[in-house]
Amino acid sequence: MKRQSMLVLAIVIIVSAASSVVNAVTVEIPLACEGQYTLGQAWATDFDIGNAFTEISNIHIDWSGSIKAELIGSLADPFPIDAQFVATLYDLDSDDYCGRASVQTGTTTYPFPEPFDLRSAFSDYDWSLLLDGRGTIEVSFWGIIRPAIWSTIENPLGQLDSAKLVFEATPIPEPAMVLLLGLGAVFLRKRR
Numbered sequence: 001m002k003r004q005s006m007l008v009l010a011i012v013i014i015v016s017a018a019s020s021v022v023n024a025v026t027v028e029i030p031l032a033c034e035g036q037y038t039l040g041q042a043w044a045t046d047f048d049i050g051n052a053f054t055e056i057s058n059i060h061i062d063w064s065g066s067i068k069a070e071l072i073g074s075l076a077d078p079f080p081i082d083a084q085f086v087a088t089l090y091d092l093d094s095d096d097y098c099g100r101a102s103v104q105t106g107t108t109t110y111p112f113p114e115p116f117d118l119r120s121a122f123s124d125y126d127w128s129l130l131l132d133g134r135g136t137i138e139v140s141f142w143g144i145i146r147p148a149i150w151s152t153i154e155n156p157l158g159q160l161d162s163a164k165l166v167f168e169a170t171p172i173p174e175p176a177m178v179l180l181l182g183l184g185a186v187f188l189r190k191r192r
Contacts, residue, residue, distance in 0.1 A: 024057060029165040031061075037085070037141035037158035039070075046092055049133035053169040056130060059122040061087045061101050063163040066113035069106030070143045071154035080110035083143050083156030087163075089122060090136040091129035098130055099123045104144060106156060113159065119166075130167075137165055 033043040069080035082104040089098040099122035105114045129135070141158040 024055075024168055024170050027051075027167040027169065029167075031137065031139070031163040031165060033139045033163050034160050037160065039083075039141065039143060039155045042138055042140035044136060044138040046136050047134065047165070048092075049167065051133050052172045053131045053133060053167075054172055056127040056167060056169040058166075058168040059089065059099060059124075059127060059130075060119050060166050061122070061163060062119050062166060063087075063103065063160060064115075064117035065158065065160040065162075066115045067103075067106040067159075068113040068157040069110040070152060070156040071110070072146065072150040072152055074151065075153065078153050080107045081144060081146060082106045083141065083158060085158055085160065086140050086142060087120070087122070087165075088138045088140070089130065090138070092132075092134040092136055094129070095136070096129055097125055098127060098135065099125045113157070139163065 027049050029047050029049070031045070033045075035043075063085070065085070067083050067085070070083050071078050071080050073079050083106050084102050084104040086100060086102045088100050090096060091098055101120035101122045103116050103118060103120055105116055108114050139160070141156075143152075143156055
């Protein structure tokens with residue numbers, strides 16, 4: 001009976017260790033993209049999280065700053081429209097598109113910049129390309145699509161104060177943990 005209790009306890013310990021390995025983690029990557037942006041300006045960097053994943057459940061960007069709207073129309077009848085920061089993810093090896101997030105604002109407070117401080121989710125175009133934990137992120141500043149009959153009277157202006165890329169994912173177990181679990185299984189087998 002004592003031997004069976006020890007066996008059950010050992011199984012519980014190994015299962016607990018294994019389940020802690022496969023729990024989702026949150027990885028934050030600070031982005032050094034702060035500064036003022038003019039229309040069409042972009043910033044990009046490669047990243048390597050240092051761990052591969054079995055699954056990615058969510059990717060978002062936490063960012064703050066402000067956007068001054070674009071003024072369009074005619075000189076006699078101008079009006080503001082939103083501008084946008086766009087964050088785009090690419091696979092590091094193939095430059096394949098993986099997803100996009102954006103923030104559009106500026107009209108409400110024109111002629112003053114409209115502040116934002118939010119979390120924008122990336123579209124899941126193909127996050128499987130990022131399972132190796134490596135990729136490229138590009139942050140760019142744009143106007144929004146509008147009819148060509150409206151002329152730009154004043155270009156928009158963007159300001160990024162902070163930004164970080166956040167992954168919520170399940171990491172692949174480290175080799176040392178896999179070895180430990182394997183040794184536990186061998187130990188259990190010998191105890192029988």
